[in-house]
Amino acid sequence: MLAIVLLTGILATGGWPADLYFHRWYVFISVVLRRLLGSIPFSIGDVIYAVWVISAVIFLLRLLWRLISGRWKDLLTLFLRGVRGVCWLYFFFLLLWGGHYRRETPVHDLGFRAERYTTSDLYLLADTLVRLTNADYAALPVSPPDTSHAYFFDGAESAYRRIATEWPSLRYRIPSVKPSLYGEYMNYIGVTGYLNPFTNEAQVNTSIPAFLQPFVTCHEIAHQLGFAPEEDANFVGYLAASRSADVRFRYAANFEMLLHTVRQLARRNRSMALLVWNRTLPGVREDVRRMLLFYRRYEGPLDDYSAVLYDQYLKANQQEHGIRSYSEVVGWLMGYYRI
Numbered sequence: 409m410l411a412i413v414l415l416t417g418i419l420a421t422g423g424w425p426a427d428l429y430f431h432r433w434y435v436f437i438s439v440v441l442r443r444l445l446g447s448i449p450f451s452i453g454d455v456i457y458a459v460w461v462i463s464a465v466i467f468l469l470r471l472l473w474r475l476i477s478g479r480w481k482d483l484l485t486l487f488l489r490g491v492r493g494v495c496w497l498y499f500f501f502l503l504l505w506g507g508h509y510r511r512e513t514p515v516h517d518l519g520f521r522a523e524r525y526t527t528s529d530l531y532l533l534a535d536t537l538v539r540l541t542n543a544d545y546a547a548l549p550v551s552p553p554d555t556s557h558a559y560f561f562d563g564a565e566s567a568y569r570r571i572a573t574e575w576p577s578l579r580y581r582i583p584s585v586k587p588s589l590y591g592e593y594m595n596y597i598g599v600t601g602y603l604n605p606f607t608n609e610a611q612v613n614t615s616i617p618a619f620l621q622p623f624v625t626c627h628e629i630a631h632q633l634g635f636a637p638e639e640d641a642n643f644v645g646y647l648a649a650s651r652s653a654d655v656r657f658r659y660a661a662n663f664e665m666l667l668h669t670v671r672q673l674a675r676r677n678r679s680m681a682l683l684v685w686n687r688t689l690p691g692v693r694e695d696v697r698r699m700l701l702f703y704r705r706y707e708g709p710l711d712d713y714s715a716v717l718y719d720q721y722l723k724a725n726q727q728e729h730g731i732r733s734y735s736e737v738v739g740w741l742m743g744y745y746r747i
Contacts, residue, residue, distance in 0.1 A: 412499050419502075419510040429507055430514075434634055437504060439582050441608040442632075446584035451611055453604030454589040505605035508636035515640050515740060518575050518647075522739035523746060527680065530673040533741060534684045537666040540650075542689045544659035553656065555618040561585045564625040567652040578644065580629055584609050591615040595706040600624045603631035617702055619695055622660035623649050639736035642668070643744070646737070663695065665741060672738050 418425045445452050467490055474483040568580040588611040601612040601624045610628035627645035635641045649661035674681035
């Protein structure tokens with residue numbers, strides 16, 4: 409517990425100790441973890457999570473047995489051991505990656521500022537993204553594309569190499585991007601990918617529609633680079649994918665940001681959102697329909713519960729908008745397109 413308080417205090421206070429964590433310690437440990445685990449073809453993080461879930465179930469059953477049998481002293485001892493274990497897990501979460509939630513957004517270091525915006529600004533941004541998305545869709549290859557996860561992973565690494573020439577801090581060393589072992593099951597909780605903070609492996613749900621995977625991969629790599637808040641990872645992922653030489657990456661990036669922007673616009677003015685959306689090509693609207701039909705197959709109470717839990721997780725890690733933080737990328741996009 410003391411270790412958590414000390415580390416949290418260092419990160420909150422800032423100064424050279426915090427800089428040492430963000431610019432020295434994290435860069436070192438993330439590269440070491442990716443070097444050790446990146447060449448392993450399956451996700452070690454997924455295996456660890458499975459072990460933890462099984463262990464948690466066994467732990468709860470042991471607690472229940474002690475409660476039923478009236479072994480109060482043993483019950484208290486076991487409970488305190490469980491609390492200690494959770495505290496250690498949280499400490500290593502902060503130490504290995506989670507501390508980035510307590511960092512002033514590193515997007516500032518790239519030269520960008522999140523802009524305040526009016527409804528008219530949202531409309532103009534949405535119109536810009538419609539034109540970009542339409543142009544990218546029209547340029548997509550007609551021949552059957554390669555939809556293997558290796559193609560998308562290699563393309564994402566190439567996209568980051570490309571933008572690192574302009575923003576050296578986005579250099580992606582020792583790649584470790586893997587298909588999640590639980591891809592199909594992740595759809596029931598609406599997860600397209602995640603970063604394992606304990607192994608620094610980027611997991612991608614490769615069962616989702618192929619046209620979504622390029623951006624998801626770039627988003628998860630942004631998390632690996634230390635961009636913890638979802639809006640930051642969305643923006644950095646967009647920088648990489650939208651500047652890729654591969655039109656499929658550019659389309660995925662502009663398609664994703666168009667959805668976020670139109671969603672934000674619709675919250676303020678549904679008529680304006682509909683007006684700009686009707687300018688999209690039929691093929692773009694068809695991709696939206698395919699995406700909605702895909703996720704409709706997995707709708708259920710589990711999806712609702714997981715959304716609530718993830719919303720609380722984000723809020724607990726200083727993302728006040730919770731699950732809506734993904735769409736807060738619009739502020740960064742405003743600053744980006746006004747440069």
